[in-house]
Amino acid sequence: EAAVTQSPRSKVAVTGGKVTLSCHQTNNHDYMYWYRQDTGHGLRLIHYSYVADSTEKGDIPDGYKASRPSQENFSLILELASLSQTAVYFCASSPGQSNTEVFFGKGTRLTVV
Amino acid sequence: GDSVTQTEGLVTLTEGLPVMLNCTYQSTYSPFLFWYVQHLNEAPKLLLKSFTDNKRPEHQGFHATLHKSSSSFHLQKSSAQLSDSALYYCACSGGSNAKLTFGKGTKLSVKS
Numbered sequence: 126e127a128a129v130t131q132s133p134r135s136k137v138a139v140t141g142g143k144v145t146l147s148c149h150q151t152n153n154h155d156y157m158y159w160y161r162q163d164t165g166h167g168l169r170l171i172h173y174s175y176v177a178d179s180t181e182k183g184d185i186p187d188g189y190k191a192s193r194p195s196q197e198n199f200s201l202i203l204e205l206a207s208l209s210q211t212a213v214y215f216c217a218s219s220p221g222q223s224n225t226e227v228f229f230g231k232g233t234r235l236t237v238v
Numbered sequence: 239g240d241s242v243t244q245t246e247g248l249v250t251l252t253e254g255l256p257v258m259l260n261c262t263y264q265s266t267y268s269p270f271l272f273w274y275v276q277h278l279n280e281a282p283k284l285l286l287k288s289f290t291d292n293k294r295p296e297h298q299g300f301h302a303t304l305h306k307s308s309s310s311f312h313l314q315k316s317s318a319q320l321s322d323s324a325l326y327y328c329a330c331s332g333g334s335n336a337k338l339t340f341g342k343g344t345k346l347s348v349k350s
Binding site: 129156167169170184215219221223224227231232 | 282284327338341
């Protein structure tokens with residue numbers, strides 16, 4: 126079965142601090158994504174990547190950076206965490222065609238205090 | 239870009255009654271439509287996706303019909319079960335970059 130693993134599963138960060146969320150997939154998928162989930166906003170795309178060493182901006186990239194050092198790994202970086210970035214973050218992967226399933230990790234609950 | 243509008247907020251049903259969650263979309267492409275379901279403290283997972291040949295997808299008693307004329311992909315089930323209580327997302331994917339655009343989600347609560 127497709128597997129997307131996120132770490133950590135939860136984190137408390139201080140305002141202004143740096144946060145790195147990690148994601149690892151064993152699906153051999155080209156595409157990887159970072160989504161943010163907030164009540165009332167649903168799932169919104171932050172960054173995505175379709176090849177190692179390259180990332181693309183999604184719909185809400187401000188305040189976030191991404192890194193794809195290999196096909197399997199995709200990180201989301203908050204250089205200066207803010208209260209408004211408190212949310213649940215989901216990593217996902219897919220083969221890349223528009224009609225194919227996207228597989229999600231179990232999410233990381235980030236609380237910025 | 240693409241956008242998806244769903245029945246917003248909370249839908250509360252009694253077990254055994256029919257379910258209908260609305261979804262409409264806007265896209266510059268002829269997109270694929272999806273329904274994802276997320277149970278409490280779990281990851282979203284695929285429930286249904288549209289077909290290119292106008293077949294009606296069905297899974298776990300749920301079905302949805304893509305109507306291109308009205309840009310809709312409503313989710314239906316004839317009889318709700320307690321285990322259907324979850325957060326449901328409609329999503330569309332078009333173009334060449336395989337980006338999924340999600341609606342805001344509909345929380346379905348089924349009570350006995």
